[in-house]
Every structure is written in structure tokens, then in C-alpha cells.
Amino acid sequence: MSFLSRAFRSLRIMSILPNSSPAKILRPSQEVIPDSNDDCSQSDDEKKITSSDLAFTFSSDANASQSTAPKRALKTAGSGSSPSAKKTCLSPNGTSLDEVMDYLAWFVKECPQCTKQIKQTIRILQHHFGRPKQVSVPDSRGIKSSIPGLTTSFSSTSSTLVPPRANKRSVVLSAASDGVQTQIPDVAVGEGARAMEALLKEVDSSTKVGKSMPEIMKKASTQASMQASTQALTTKTTTPGMTKKASFVPGASLLPNSEMNSMNSGTFATLPAMFMRGIATSSSQNAKIELMTQKPSMWTEANEPIRKLDASGSRKKENAPSTKKVKTITLSEEQNAVIELARLGYNIFYTGSAGTGKSLLLKSLIKALRKQHSEGSVAVTASTGLAACNIGGMTLHSFAGIGLGNGDSAALLKKVKRQQRNRKRWKNLEVLIIDEISMIDGILFDKLDYIARHMKKKLEVPFGGIQLIVCGDFYQLPPVVKDREPVFAFESASWKRAIQFTIVLKKVFRQQGDKDFIRMLGEVRDGHVSEKTARKFKALERPLAERSGVIPAQLYPTRAQVNVANNAMLRRIRGHKVVFRSYDTGTMDDEGARDKLLGNFLAPKQIALKRGAQVMMVKNMDETLVNGSLGKVVDFIDPDTYSFYKRLNDSSQDVELHEIEDSLHKLEEKKAKGSTKQRELIANPDQLNDQLDDSIFSFMRNLDDGQHEIPESVRANMLAKKALLDKLFSSSKGLRMPLVRFVLSDGSTRDVLVEPETFSIEDEFERPIASRTQIPLILAWSLSIHKAQGQTLPLVKVDLKHVFEKGQAYVALSRATSRRGLEIRHFDPFKIHAHDRVVQFYKNLMDTDQAMALHKKLVAQERDAENAELMPPDALTTRMHDLQTATARADDFPDSVPDDVRSSMNVPPSIWRGIVHKERRDVAN
Numbered sequence: 001m002s003f004l005s006r007a008f009r010s011l012r013i014m015s016i017l018p019n020s021s022p023a024k025i026l027r028p029s030q031e032v033i034p035d036s037n038d039d040c041s042q043s044d045d046e047k048k049i050t051s052s053d054l055a056f057t058f059s060s061d062a063n064a065s066q067s068t069a070p071k072r073a074l075k076t077a078g079s080g081s082s083p084s085a086k087k088t089c090l091s092p093n094g095t096s097l098d099e100v101m102d103y104l105a106w107f108v109k110e111c112p113q114c115t116k117q118i119k120q121t122i123r124i125l126q127h128h129f130g131r132p133k134q135v136s137v138p139d140s141r142g143i144k145s146s147i148p149g150l151t152t153s154f155s156s157t158s159s160t161l162v163p164p165r166a167n168k169r170s171v172v173l174s175a176a177s178d179g180v181q182t183q184i185p186d187v188a189v190g191e192g193a194r195a196m197e198a199l200l201k202e203v204d205s206s207t208k209v210g211k212s213m214p215e216i217m218k219k220a221s222t223q224a225s226m227q228a229s230t231q232a233l234t235t236k237t238t239t240p241g242m243t244k245k246a247s248f249v250p251g252a253s254l255l256p257n258s259e260m261n262s263m264n265s266g267t268f269a270t271l272p273a274m275f276m277r278g279i280a281t282s283s284s285q286n287a288k289i290e291l292m293t294q295k296p297s298m299w300t301e302a303n304e305p306i307r308k309l310d311a312s313g314s315r316k317k318e319n320a321p322s323t324k325k326v327k328t329i330t331l332s333e334e335q336n337a338v339i340e341l342a343r344l345g346y347n348i349f350y351t352g353s354a355g356t357g358k359s360l361l362l363k364s365l366i367k368a369l370r371k372q373h374s375e376g377s378v379a380v381t382a383s384t385g386l387a388a389c390n391i392g393g394m395t396l397h398s399f400a401g402i403g404l405g406n407g408d409s410a411a412l413l414k415k416v417k418r419q420q421r422n423r424k425r426w427k428n429l430e431v432l433i434i435d436e437i438s439m440i441d442g443i444l445f446d447k448l449d450y451i452a453r454h455m456k457k458k459l460e461v462p463f464g465g466i467q468l469i470v471c472g473d474f475y476q477l478p479p480v481v482k483d484r485e486p487v488f489a490f491e492s493a494s495w496k497r498a499i500q501f502t503i504v505l506k507k508v509f510r511q512q513g514d515k516d517f518i519r520m521l522g523e524v525r526d527g528h529v530s531e532k533t534a535r536k537f538k539a540l541e542r543p544l545a546e547r548s549g550v551i552p553a554q555l556y557p558t559r560a561q562v563n564v565a566n567n568a569m570l571r572r573i574r575g576h577k578v579v580f581r582s583y584d585t586g587t588m589d590d591e592g593a594r595d596k597l598l599g600n601f602l603a604p605k606q607i608a609l610k611r612g613a614q615v616m617m618v619k620n621m622d623e624t625l626v627n628g629s630l631g632k633v634v635d636f637i638d639p640d641t642y643s644f645y646k647r648l649n650d651s652s653q654d655v656e657l658h659e660i661e662d663s664l665h666k667l668e669e670k671k672a673k674g675s676t677k678q679r680e681l682i683a684n685p686d687q688l689n690d691q692l693d694d695s696i697f698s699f700m701r702n703l704d705d706g707q708h709e710i711p712e713s714v715r716a717n718m719l720a721k722k723a724l725l726d727k728l729f730s731s732s733k734g735l736r737m738p739l740v741r742f743v744l745s746d747g748s749t750r751d752v753l754v755e756p757e758t759f760s761i762e763d764e765f766e767r768p769i770a771s772r773t774q775i776p777l778i779l780a781w782s783l784s785i786h787k788a789q790g791q792t793l794p795l796v797k798v799d800l801k802h803v804f805e806k807g808q809a810y811v812a813l814s815r816a817t818s819r820r821g822l823e824i825r826h827f828d829p830f831k832i833h834a835h836d837r838v839v840q841f842y843k844n845l846m847d848t849d850q851a852m853a854l855h856k857k858l859v860a861q862e863r864d865a866e867n868a869e870l871m872p873p874d875a876l877t878t879r880m881h882d883l884q885t886a887t888a889r890a891d892d893f894p895d896s897v898p899d900d901v902r903s904s905m906n907v908p909p910s911i912w913r914g915i916v917h918k919e920r921r922d923v924a925n
């Protein structure tokens with residue numbers, strides 16, 4: 001018997017029995033086309049499946065109770081045949097192949113973005129378990145597609161594949177080799193599909209190379225960090241003689257090096273159950289995995305995880321739309337390389353096409369550098385207020401204390417020196433971060449260099465030795481200048497002296513599912529659109545269908561056009577207008593200046609909404625609800641009503657009448673103590689709707705639709721609940737927030753009560769100089785291209801007719817995540833241009849691999865330089881000359897300069913310091 005067959009004999013996949021009666025679960029209808037080879041007549045006790053290189057036994061758990069494993073009826077779409085007429089293959093404990101297939105179908109429907117991985121998983125299973133079977137699966141749009149499935153029933157003595165059938169799910173992994181068992185009682189499906197793909201490949205190949213199970217599991221866990229959850233988890237880790245319980249924070253990731261038996265609070269894995277199976281079935285020698293999984297309850301209409309009340313009975317957390325759980329993303333290798341170089345102290349400019357994760361990387365970089373440097377020494381700035389708000393920083397102008405930046409360098413220096421605050425700022429400054437550099441004028445960049453050198457009293461060193469981290473994309477919006485051609489920052493003299501590494505991020509994340517679209521956008525970026533690409537863009541000149549009543553956000557070149565369009569749309573909707581005013585504060589004394597700063601926030605000072613208004617989320621909330629998510633206001637309700645709303649719309653959650661009554665009493669008691677912040681936000685509570693809109697409750701929709709037969713007692717119960725909810729709703733007047741139905745990237749919807757969030761601009765000491773608390777929404781029938789810069793928009797309409805600026809068309813088009821969600825008007829390839837100087841500049845840039853290689857060379861050179869004293873005088877002079885020349889432009893190098901130095905263009909700060917020190921000493925001598 002091969003080691004693989006022994007390994008698989010030791011695999012056990014057990015069923016976990018439902019601990020509650022099966023809830024009403026929303027399932028896709030599906031068609032299962034029986035394969036003529038589907039061999040149900042084979043023995044259910046044990047079945048050997050062989051392929052050319054594999055021979056193993058896969059068996060079911062004979063101990064599992066048959067009675068508690070209900071056989072679900074499968075709906076055979078189109079055929080009209082009754083479920084019972086359907087041919088099923090049963091394992092001894094009642095698990096049928098069809099149920100497994102049903103599970104897959106459900107998975108495909110509920111997690112369309114995982115389809116590829118599911119198919120791959122199936123292929124792996126198929127490879128191990130037998131012949132193909134075609135299964136027709138309707139996807140989320142109801143379109144049927146065929147996927148190759150499993151052929152055999154899962155039978156024999158020691159394993160059972162368990163389809164999802166209860167409202168609980170649980171995964172237990174145990175690696176027998178070290179006796180560790182980890183139970184993850186709740187598994188969420190999220191993104192992370194790419195990671196899974198890689199993982200599955202690895203798992204597949206590791207069956208051949210015989211990697212140990214703990215190794216695979218560790219890898220799986222690490223990769224699973226790509227996943228983000230919407231739900232808090234509790235995990236039980238059992239080692240022999242010890243049981244450890246750990247609360248897992250959603251969105252946190254399993255530490256790459258964590259041992260399975262030392263999982264800590266904060267570690268987290270969200271592996272879709274099917275992937276777990278892939279892993280389990282492919283595990284190897286000496287490993288025993290028990291995998292138990294059942295269908296989660298979260299895929300209900302509301303698509304919201306249900307949270308229990310905390311000990312104090314507070315529902316704050318429960319009501320919050322998973323707010324603080326920002327999506328956890330694992331940085332790519334190239335993104336990490338930039339952080340590494342930045343931590344080494346280099347002056348860096350990193351760039352990349354739209355959607356390569358520059359902004360996301362910058363946020364991590366800021367954290368890393370703040371950890372490394374003393375308080376107040378890392379300044380986070382951006383060219384525009386909007387960009388500054390996105391990274392929690394301030395504009396470069398206000399940080400530098402240069403006002404509008406007019407006047408010559410000497411005059412600006414005087415202006416800066418006049419204020420003590422500015423003097424202190426510059427004195428403390430060690431790292432200056434500048435985002436959206438494309439909009440900084442090159443002339444201003446030189447002025448800042450002059451100021452920095454003088455403020456730091458290091459006249460010879462670029463920017464006075466302050467480390468520069470600069471990012472942006474010069475193909476996007478250029479500097480705004482009057483009466484002259486813009487000078488890009490990279491064209492300034494100080495840029496050439498200061499920037500040591502220019503790194504290009506290559507991997508595009510925003511449109512990562514559509515390589516051809518990325519290529520097309522690349523042509524727009526370069527300003528050369530081929531005929532073929534133009535045709536493909538033209539094909540997008542078609543009306544985009546509404547998704548769940550949400551129309552694509554229209555991008556306009558000017559703000560005025562946007563306001564007119566949005567207000568006109570709002571006026572068209574009938575109903576009460578609810579105005580939300582922001583709560584503004586901050587350490588900045590001058591209110592006028594503070595207001596001006598706050599004016600840069602996407603969240604407005606005042607926003608008027610109505611039921612039916614189209615809105616956009618302007619903050620990242622969690623894995624599915626992100627800055628850029630579009631939705632529609634369905635009602636204005638208070639958090640207490642919302643908690644019941646969620647539960648009532650989740651068919652698996654039963655709400656007792658007395659629970660609503662209890663809440664009502666509690667609310668009456670604390671009504672008077674309502675949050676000031678929230679009350680202040682609502683300008684005209686009197687105008688709020690008095691009654692809840694019945695249509696927002698799915699159970700109310702069924703009540704009188706004539707299609708559902710509802711027993712009188714159930715009807716009475718529903719009406720009683722509705723009456724109580726109305727009462728609860730009206731007694732909580734004044735605390736109502738917009739309930740928004742967001743359309744997610746996979747086309748499904750998610751209802752969320754949007755509560756106020758705080759946005760702030762911090763100084764270099766991370767103190768909020770200005771902050772705004774406001775609901776994180778803006779009207780979103782229309783947006784300006786300017787506001788859209790930096791956004792990721794799943795549903796967008798771009799009119800290129802009035803585009804006037806180079807790069808503007810690129811910014812607008814590259815906001816879309818897919819062609820499916822992009823509508824174009826007036827596409828004209830001849831109107832798409834890029835600046836020639838930008839094109840030229842980008843021809844000479846390095847990717848991260850080249851940058852790391854260069855770093856190593858420079859370190860070696862630095863070592864040489866340190867040993868310079870030992871060099872003969874001639875060699876020293878040549879070396880010095882090389883290094884100094886290396887700071888000039890590459891094409892200015894004399895032939896004597898070695899190629900590697902020439903290609904580097906610049907040298908690290910330590911070498912700079914060495915040169916300056918040497919020069920001074922030479923002069924002194």
C-alpha cells in the first residue's frame with residue numbers, strides 16, 4: 001500500500017450533528033443531472049477508488065447517528081420530478097452525494113467570487129475520488145453553468161462528508177501528529193480567493209511530496225489571513241490534557257509562524273468549509289483531520305451576522321454595521337519590499353498604476369515608520385486636502401507652514417521661521433510622507449527642499465537629511481497651475497538629488513479578476529489606445545442595469561455638475577428630508593481655518609437624505625462594506641429597532657414577543673439619556689417618519705402576497721410583532737440613522753444601519769487638530785472625478801465628453817473594478833493623452849526586485865566607503881567621485897562611473913553623510 005493510501009486511510013471527515021432543528025434556509029434551486037456512471041449500487045461500506053497514481057480508501061463514520069442527519073429534499077429544477085424521485089447515493093449515516101453536490105451548488109451561488117477555487121477543489125476531490133459528473137448550478141444571477149462534480153458516494157467505514165443543513169457550522173481540525181485540536185465553530189466565507197487558489201495548488205502537490213499535515217495547516221492558516229470575517233469567533237484549542245479557549249478577532253490574521261497549539265487571542269482563520277475539505281482530503285502522512293462543517297446561518301437575506309447581546313445587555317456592538325472591523329489584507333511581496341526599504345532609511349518614491357495598492361500600502365508604511373521613529377517626527381501629508389483626509393494627515397502646504405506657497409524660497413523660509421509651531425515641527429521632523437505627489441508642482445518641491453535644508457541647518461544634504469517617502473502616479477491628475485505648463489515634481493532639481501529609490505508596483509488589485517481590462521486601462525494610461533482596445537471600450541457604451549435599485553454613480557469633471565445632478569435627483573424623490581449635521585471639533589483654535597480643513601473631508605458638514613436616496617459609503621467598514629460601496633436609503637430607524645429588524649429578517653432567528661416588549665421597557669427608561677452626539681446630528685427630528693415602512697421586513701412582505709399560506713396563529717404573531725416594533729420605533733424618535741441597502745460587489749445586497757463615524761486630521765504628534773463626526777455617507781447619483789480619485793467603484797458611469805485634463809480619463813475609467821460594472825459615454829481614443837515627459841520618466845523606473853538588488857549593492861559600496869581610509873589616495877578620489885556623481889542624473893554620468901552606480905542614480909543617506917563628512921574634512925585640511 002502506498003504511503004498516500006495509508007495517509008488517506010487515516011483521514012476522517014466526520015459529521016457534526018445539528019444541535020438545533022434545521023432552520024429555514026434560503027437555498028438556490030438547482031438541477032442535478034444524474035450521471036449514467038453514477039454508481040449508487042456500489043457497496044456503501046467501503047469503496048476503493050483508484051487512479052493511475054493513487055489508491056486510497058475514503059470512508060464514512062459509521063458511528064454517526066443516522067436519525068439526526070436529515071435527508072434534505074433536493075429540488076430538481078425544470079424536470080418537475082418530485083424530490084423523492086431523485087436518485088440519491090447515501091452513505092451509512094445518511095449523507096448523500098447529492099447533498100454534497102447541493103452544498104457545492106450553494107457555495108457557488110452564495111460565494112460567486114469563490115467559484116474558481118471551488119471548481120479547483122472539486123477537481124482535486126475528483127482527482128482523488130473518481131469519475132466526473134456534470135452538475136448544473138445556477139449562479140447568483142440565475143444563470144446555469146456546469147461544473148464537474150464528484151461521482152461517487154462517500155462511503156465505507158470511517159468518514160462522512162457532511163453537507164450543510166443546519167444553522168450552525170463548525171470546523172474541527174486536528175493534527176494527530178502533535179495532538180492538537182483546533183475548533184473553529186464558525187466559518188465565514190470571504191474573499192481571499194487567490195490565496196486559496198495558491199493554497200489548493202500547494203495542497204494538491206503536497207499530497208505527492210508528502211508534506212506533514214501541521215505544515216499544510218500552518219500554511220492554510222497563514223493564507224487564510226486573506227479572509228476577513230464579519231463575525232467574532234471563539235475558538236477552542238485543545239492540546240492533550242489542556243483546553244484553551246481564545247476569542248478570535250474578526251479580520252485579524254493567523255500569525256504566519258504561530259504553532260497550531262499556541263494560538264492566541266487575535267489569531268483567526270476563516271476558511272470556507274469546502275476549502276477545508278480540500279485541505280483535509282489532501283493531507284498526508286501521520287495526520288488526522290477531523291473536519292466537521294455545516295452550513296452557516298449568515299447567508300440569509302439580510303446577510304448580516306447575528307451577534308448576541310453582551311453581558312450588560314448593550315446592543316451597541318450588535319447594531320453597529322460591523323463598523324470597526326476593517327478588512328484585513330495581506331500585503332503583497334512588492335508592497336512589503338517598499339516597507340522594508342523605507343525602514344532602512346532610504347528616500348523613496350513608489351508609484352504604480354491605479355489600483356496597485358499605493359494608498360493601502362501607505363497606511364501600513366505610516367504605522368511602521370511611526371513605530372520606528374520618535375513621536376512627532378513622522379509627518380503625514382498629501383498634495384490635496386481630500387488625499388490628506390484619506391490617510392489621516394494634513395496638506396503639505398499647511399504642514400510646511402507656507403500658506404499658498406507663493407513667493408520665492410527665501411521669503412517662504414522667513415514666513416516659516418516666524419511661527420514657533422513651524423520651527424518646532426521642522427526641527428523634530430525625521431520623515432516626511434507625501435501622498436498624491438503628481439499634484440505637487442516641481443517648483444514648490446524645490447522650495448521645500450530649500451526650507452528643509454535651512455531649518456535643519458544641513459545645507460548640503462537634500463531636504464536637510466529628512467527621509468522622504470513619496471507616493472503617487474504621475475499618469476493621474478497633474479499639478480494645478482495657472483498660465484504655465486505644469487512642472488512635475490520629478491523634474492525638479494531637488495528630486496534628482498533626494499530620491500534614492502523609485503519603485504514601481506506592478507500588481508493591480510482593483511481589477512484583478514480581469515487581466516484584459518487591466519491591459520486596456522494600461523493603454524489609456526499611456527495615452528495610446530489601440531483599435532482593438534477602443535472597440536472594447538466602445539462596447540461598454542451601453543446602459544448598465546440597475547442592481548437592486550441602485551444606479552451606477554456618474555462621474556463628472558466638475559463639482560458644480562455633481563451638485564446640480566445630485567440635488568435634482570433628491571428633489572425628484574417624494575418624502576421627508578432628513579438632515580444630518582456633523583459634530584466638529586479639534587485642537588485648532590481658529591474655527592474658520594478648521595472649517596476649511598474639514599471641508600476637505602468626504603463626509604459633508606450637512607447631508608440631506610430621503611428614503612430612496614442613492615448614497616455612497618465613504619469609509620472602510622469591513623470586508624464587504626468599503627469606501628465606495630453604493631446603496632439606497634430604505635428607512636431611518638433607531639439602533640434598537642434595527643436589532644430586531646435584523647433578527648426578524650433572518651429567517652433562522654426566532655424573536656419572541658416578550659423580547660421586543662423588554663426592549664421597549666428598557667428604552668423607555670433610558671430614552672431621556674440619548675446620545676448628545678447623535679441628537680445633534682439630526683437637525684429636524686420632527687420630520688422623521690412616524691411609521692416603519694412595512695416593506696423593509698421580509699416577513700411582512702410574505703404576509704399578504706397571496707403566495708404564502710400563513711396559518712392564522714402565525715399571522716397574529718407577526719402582526720403583534722409588527723405593532724410592537726412600531727411602538728419601539730416611535731418611542732426612540734430622535735436617534736434614527738439611515739438604514740441603507742448596499743449592493744455588494746457580487747451583486748447581492750446587505751442592509752446596514754449607518755451610524756456616525758469620526759474623521760480626523762492629525763498633526764505630527766497624532767493629535768486631532770480637526771475632527772468631524774458624521775454619518776459616513778454622501779449622495780452618490782453623481783461624483784466628481786476629483787472626488788473619485790483614490791476610490792474603488794464597483795458600479796460606475798463615466799462620461800468622457802467634457803474631460804479636459806491629461807490623465808482625467810484614466811482616473812475616471814480606472815475607478816471601476818470590472819467591465820461588468822462600468823458604463824462609458826463618448827469614448828474617443830483621440831481624446832486620451834498622457835504627458836510625454838511622464839511617459840519618458842516612467843521608462844527608467846525599477847520594480848521592487850531591482851530595487852532590492854540595488855539596495856544590496858549599495859550596502860556593499862557603503863562598506864567599501866567605510867573602509868575608504870585604507871584605500872590608496874587615487875582609489876579614494878575615484879570612489880568619492882563615483883559616489884558623488886551617482887547623485888546626478890543617470891545620463892549625466894561620465895563613462896568612468898561603474899554601471900551599477902550609474903543605474904542607481906542615487907545613494908543611501910549614510911553614504912550621503914559620508915560624502916559630506918569627507919568633503920568637510922578635505923576642506924578643513
Ligand SMILES: Nc1ncnc2c1ncn2[C@@H]1O[C@H](COP(=O)(O)OP(=O)(O)OP(=O)(O)O)[C@@H](O)[C@H]1O
Pocket residue numbers: 329330331332335352353354355356357358359360361473509510789790791792814
Ligand atoms: N495586497 C492587497 N491584497 C488585496 N487587495 C489589495 C491589496 N492592496 C490593495 N488592495 C485593494 O486594491 C484596491 C485598490 O487599492 P488602492 O486604492 O490602495 O490602490 P491605489 O494604487 O492607491 O489606487 P489609485 O492610484 O487609483 O488611488 C483596494 O480595494 C484595496 O483594498
